[in-house]
Amino acid sequence: MMMRDLHDEELRALLAFRQRHGRCWKAALLLRWSAGTDTDEPGSAHLRRLRNMGGPRWLIGLPAATLDDAARRFAGIVDSALIATFMDNAASFARGAADKVRVAPAIAAHSLAIAIELSLKAYLMQAGYADDWNRVHIRHDLEKALALAVATGLSGFPPELPQLAAILSPAYSRHQIDAMFRGRASPFDVTDASLCVDRLLAVIHAQIA
Incomplete structure (x- = not known):
């Protein structure tokens, strides 16, 4: 166990x-x-x-790193440069998804999942959760990242985000998003999802500024 x-x-x-x-x-x-x-x-x-x-x-x-990460978090040590990098990359993936929603929905969906992951982890780093801790304990679990972000104060995010995270997370964490779109209709409206992620990024930008 x-x-x-x-x-x-x-x-x-x-x-x-x-x-x-x-x-x-x-x-x-x-x-x-x-x-x-x-x-x-x-x-x-x-x-x-x-x-x-x-x-x-x-x-x-x-691992010693588990306690070292916790010590940094409790001390309030925040890596502002890394947070900015995560948010910049999240925005880049979101823009890339917007360009591909019609021609390559699976690629767009994967980019949106990355944007969600990076932006939520940026929020968590601002709250004091070290990147190393996030990498070990959250990995690519979008639902877990969102739940922890909400527990640490994230608010005002799009109401459809939890459902989008629930749809994307299992396939994203197993690198199987392509399979969601293979031989059947899209499991969600990728255009709406792109707009949802854009709003999420705007909310997080405002709350970590």
Whole structure:
């Protein structure tokens, strides 16, 4: 069974423990887990939950980058240049999609999916979620990216966006958008989808400015 994504409270407890115990913090936590003395640590409830759900093997395999990304996010470190690059590229893919909606709808749909992904990740980076964290935990899941963006404050996006993300996300994450258009009618109106993405980009631009 795969361990779920860590909650912020759990990440904070691990970060605090790592800061207190230094380079050998994993060994220190394993020792406390085995002796039951993790209950004496700050954030003990979260540490005990991680012991019960993940166990020693999960802790040993936990990448340092997971906590490093969380530390940057909690510190409010934002890479403005990377955010601008993501938004510029999202706009380029959206423009490319608009040029292809009639002649190559599958290509247009793929470009729209990329534009959605890049713009939502730009919003999340502005909210403090590091690109490395997004790459590992969101990947190409448009629905997950949208849900997290909404949870961190995104509002005013087109009301049809959740449905568009739900249609695109499964095929996009598996690189199978072409198959959605093969031998049958378009699964959605690509022209309307293009306009939806344009409005999404305008909303995100305004909210991260």
